[in-house]
Amino acid sequence: MTRKITANLYMTLDGRGEFPKYPGSDVTSDEADEFFRAFWTSRYKDVTTVVMGRRSFLGHRDTHSERARKPNDPKFMFEYSRFLDRVDKVCLSRRLKDTGWENSRIMKGDLSAIVRKLLREKGGNIIIEGGPRLIQEVLRRDLADDYWFVLMPVVYGRGPRYWGTLKEQRTLKLLSASSLEWGEVLLHYASRGRASGSS
Numbered sequence: 001m002t003r004k005i006t007a008n009l010y011m012t013l014d015g016r017g018e019f020p021k022y023p024g025s026d027v028t029s030d031e032a033d034e035f036f037r038a039f040w041t042s043r044y045k046d047v048t049t050v051v052m053g054r055r056s057f058l059g060h061r062d063t064h065s066e067r068a069r070k071p072n073d074p075k076f077m078f079e080y081s082r083f084l085d086r087v088d089k090v091c092l093s094r095r096l097k098d099t100g101w102e103n104s105r106i107m108k109g110d111l112s113a114i115v116r117k118l119l120r121e122k123g124g125n126i127i128i129e130g131g132p133r134l135i136q137e138v139l140r141r142d143l144a145d146d147y148w149f150v151l152m153p154v155v156y157g158r159g160p161r162y163w164g165t166l167k168e169q170r171t172l173k174l175l176s177a178s179s180l181e182w183g184e185v186l187l188h189y190a191s192r193g194r195a196s197g198s199s
């Protein structure tokens with residue numbers, strides 16, 4: 001079975017990869033909302049590999065592993081942590097020697113070659129979870145089958161940018177769009193065909 005690759009993007013209106021505060025951003029409940037279900041909860045069964053750049057990997061390890069959870073965190077976040085702990089995690093890094101997180105490995109080199117290697121391995125679907133620089137390369141090389149965006153209602157003005165210069169435009173196919181309670185927009189796009197990854 002072909003492994004599907006999905007990229008997750010958390011973006012401000014000005015294309016920054018940040019998690020700003022805005023009315024509603026602090027509201028927590030024990031139940032995952034539509035955004036979190038789309039990005040994570042509904043995919044625990046079919047996703048077996050999560051790929052992250054070094055910074056995102058270390059950030060997730062230190063915030064979202066089960067041992068990093070705080071007792072009052074929402075229940076669905078504990079479920080998320082257990083999923084992240086057990087899933088095969090790929091940390092992209094040239095300098096990291098040890099991941100310090102169970103079920104994880106370090107890979108380095110050409111991203112298209114890494115993706116081809118992962119596709120040859122046995123397993124379920126794959127999530128590419130950022131950060132922004134990695135996602136930019138994924139889009140530039142057209143390596144994902146689909147892209148989930150959560151667009152937050154903030155022009156942030158600083159922080160890592162998702163988009164830099166591309167030699168060629170990328171055109172995606174909209175699969176769904178919905179607005180969420182606190183003004184975020186959830187967008188699901190398909191690639192118009194996974195390319196050779198050589199650009």
Ligand SMILES: NC(=O)c1ccc[n+]([C@@H]2O[C@H](COP(=O)([O-])OP(=O)(O)OC[C@H]3O[C@@H](n4cnc5c(N)ncnc54)[C@H](OP(=O)(O)O)[C@@H]3O)[C@@H](O)[C@H]2O)c1
Pocket residue numbers: 008010017018019052053054055056057059092093094095096107108109110111129130131132133134135160
């Ligand atoms: N989903 C998310 O995780 C997410 C979403 C939104 C915003 N953010 C924020 O964005 C920041 C990080 O963003 P970022 O884009 O700067 O970092 P990133 O993509 O998480 O990590 C970048 C690092 O990944 C490694 N890397 C990437 N491609 C590689 C390859 N092909 N081979 C080997 N190593 C590779 C390099 O590490 P080495 O230097 O070790 O080689 C590079 O410095 C975080 O502070 C986070 O808060 C994260």
